[in-house]
Amino acid sequence: MIFLVCAITALFIAGINGGDPITAPVYIPPSEQQHGNPEKGLDYLIYGDYVKSGLPYGYFKTIFGRDTLNYLGRAGKSALLPHDYNLVKTANGTEVVAPNCLQCHAQVFEGKLVVGMGNTALDFSRTQQAGKVLMAASAGIMKIVSPAQYQAAAEMIRSIRKVFPYMQTEVQGVNAADRLATLLVAHRNPATLVWSDTALLAVPDEVVPTDVPAWWLLKKKNAMFYNGFGRGDFTKFLMLSNLLTVKDTAEAREVSAHFGDVLAFIQSIQPPKYPNKIDIALAAQGKEVFNVTCRKCHGDYGGESSYPNLLVPENIIQTDSLLFISNYQNPQFIDWFNKSWYATTDHPAKLQPSNGYVAPPLDGVWATAPYLHNGSVPTLAALLNSKERPTYWQRDFKHPIYDYSAIGWQYETKQAPSGKKVYNTTLAGYGNYGHTFGDVLTEQARKALIEYLKTL
Numbered sequence: 001m002i003f004l005v006c007a008i009t010a011l012f013i014a015g016i017n018g019g020d021p022i023t024a025p026v027y028i029p030p031s032e033q034q035h036g037n038p039e040k041g042l043d044y045l046i047y048g049d050y051v052k053s054g055l056p057y058g059y060f061k062t063i064f065g066r067d068t069l070n071y072l073g074r075a076g077k078s079a080l081l082p083h084d085y086n087l088v089k090t091a092n093g094t095e096v097v098a099p100n101c102l103q104c105h106a107q108v109f110e111g112k113l114v115v116g117m118g119n120t121a122l123d124f125s126r127t128q129q130a131g132k133v134l135m136a137a138s139a140g141i142m143k144i145v146s147p148a149q150y151q152a153a154a155e156m157i158r159s160i161r162k163v164f165p166y167m168q169t170e171v172q173g174v175n176a177a178d179r180l181a182t183l184l185v186a187h188r189n190p191a192t193l194v195w196s197d198t199a200l201l202a203v204p205d206e207v208v209p210t211d212v213p214a215w216w217l218l219k220k221k222n223a224m225f226y227n228g229f230g231r232g233d234f235t236k237f238l239m240l241s242n243l244l245t246v247k248d249t250a251e252a253r254e255v256s257a258h259f260g261d262v263l264a265f266i267q268s269i270q271p272p273k274y275p276n277k278i279d280i281a282l283a284a285q286g287k288e289v290f291n292v293t294c295r296k297c298h299g300d301y302g303g304e305s306s307y308p309n310l311l312v313p314e315n316i317i318q319t320d321s322l323l324f325i326s327n328y329q330n331p332q333f334i335d336w337f338n339k340s341w342y343a344t345t346d347h348p349a350k351l352q353p354s355n356g357y358v359a360p361p362l363d364g365v366w367a368t369a370p371y372l373h374n375g376s377v378p379t380l381a382a383l384l385n386s387k388e389r390p391t392y393w394q395r396d397f398k399h400p401i402y403d404y405s406a407i408g409w410q411y412e413t414k415q416a417p418s419g420k421k422v423y424n425t426t427l428a429g430y431g432n433y434g435h436t437f438g439d440v441l442t443e444q445a446r447k448a449l450i451e452y453l454k455t456l
């Protein structure tokens with residue numbers, strides 16, 4: 001019976017996408033990438049105008065107050081903004097505050113901002129509606145009091161109105177960026193990128209949750225995203241935040257010119273080093289376990305490092321399939337992208353979905369909890385022993401504590417689902433099953449393996 005269901009699913013997927021589903025790990029070949037200047041890339045990330053519309057500076061300050069932390073050590077007025085917003089001058093000379101990549105790609109960890117670490121504390125479970133109301137209210141006032149400022153905010157307000165109500169996740173801590181991209185794409189002409197108030201593509205109901213991958217892993221990868229479906233020139237994917245407010249392809253071209261530098265910056269980021277003492281002898285035993293059990297998918301570390309770039313199919317990895325199925329079963333989005341400006345101009349990118357997930361590099365893995373593409377497993381100890389994975393678990397988002405023995409966020413196991421703060425692994429897309437490669441190991445071998453993983 002199970003076989004029959006699998007066979008039908010496989011046929012269904014193959015039929016829709018026109019590709020053959022894979023049943024063994026597949027090597028992903030590299031594609032040519034642009035080069036750039038990492039310092040310029042960081043500068044553009046934290047000062048640049050890749051999102052060219054936002055809340056006028058005065059309104060932002062009134063609503064959100066000033067931020068005195070200045071984690072990024074920025075100069076000028078930017079110093080008073082939270083690290084995840086940029087100060088941008090729009091075409092009509094108005095200064096607006098626009099979200100930057102660090103909304104999702106930076107996190108305060110043990111009191112320090114780590115740029116490139118996925119933000120695991122964002123709350124997509126409830127704030128979206130409030131954001132929409134807030135924007136609508138301030139837009140009403142702005143339109144009357146200051147038409148120039150309203151004009152500078154117009155694209156952002158429009159996008160927020162059309163997408164925010166549809167991107168709610170079931171729990172806090174998971175990310176809805178894939179959903180955001182889907183909704184923005186649905187409102188844009190692929191060739192001209194011009195906005196349409198009515199959606200041009202059918203948008204599925206589900207909001208697929210993901211955990212934000214660490215930026216320091218990208219330098220080893222031949223394909224982007226968990227599903228490995230981001231192929232060709234990476235800069236075209238890196239610039240997708242521009243879809244929030246882009247006016248036309250002339251603007252896209254101008255923004256795109258900076259993303260060789262952004263890619264160079266992302267590739268220059270090193271993983272954070274494990275801060276505590278490591279038992280060297282135990283880690284050496286762990287390396288042997290790793291070489292036998294894990295290396296063929298995750299690669300070699302240390303002196304002669306290598307990374308195999310493997311896409312591992314569903315029948316082997318067996319983790320929650322909703323993400324790759326959603327990439328695979330909605331050909332309207334794949335078609336949109338593959339005939340869009342991003343895929344048909346210089347340095348083209350393309351989307352090539354498949355029925356599996358990339359085995360990621362494990363550099364700095366001690367710091368990237370929770371684990372798996374949907375962040376469903378709170379610690380490495382639980383990842384390596386599936387019987388220990390909690391069905392319902394809760395982290396303290398206000399005062400998070402890192403557990404340096406199980407390696408991950410300290411959590412409390414719950415007996416039943418309860419609200420948005422409790423991760424519920426029984427929901428579609430939130431499953432914590434699969435990747436059971438650690439189950440066969442002895443307790444001692446797992447302990448040694450975790451000690452080794454701290455060294456990566």
Ligand code: HEC
Pocket residue numbers: 050100101102103104105175176177178180210211212213214215217218221223224225226227238239240241242262266
């Ligand atoms: C709203 C949150 C959000 C914002 C803003 C955002 N990202 Fe991401 N990013 C994600 C998520 C989630 C993923 C993983 C998606 C997946 O694989 O399905 C991702 C994936 C990536 C990856 C791929 C990493 C890999 O290893 O495959 C890179 C690189 C990246 N983003 C760069 C950027 C840059 C540059 C910006 C700003 C211009 C940006 N992102 C803005 C959430 C975000």
Ligand code: HEC
Pocket residue numbers: 226290293294295296297298312316317319320357358359360362365368370371372373374380383435437438449
């Ligand atoms: C057959 C290939 C394969 C083998 C063998 C394998 N893995 Fe994985 N691993 C994967 C894939 C694919 C993923 C991504 C799965 C997902 O996110 O759904 C993954 C994810 C992980 C993650 C989560 C990374 C993150 O940041 O979320 C860790 C940690 C990990 N593996 C460690 C190990 C260890 C340790 C072993 C050996 C006991 C091992 N893996 C064996 C393929 C493999």
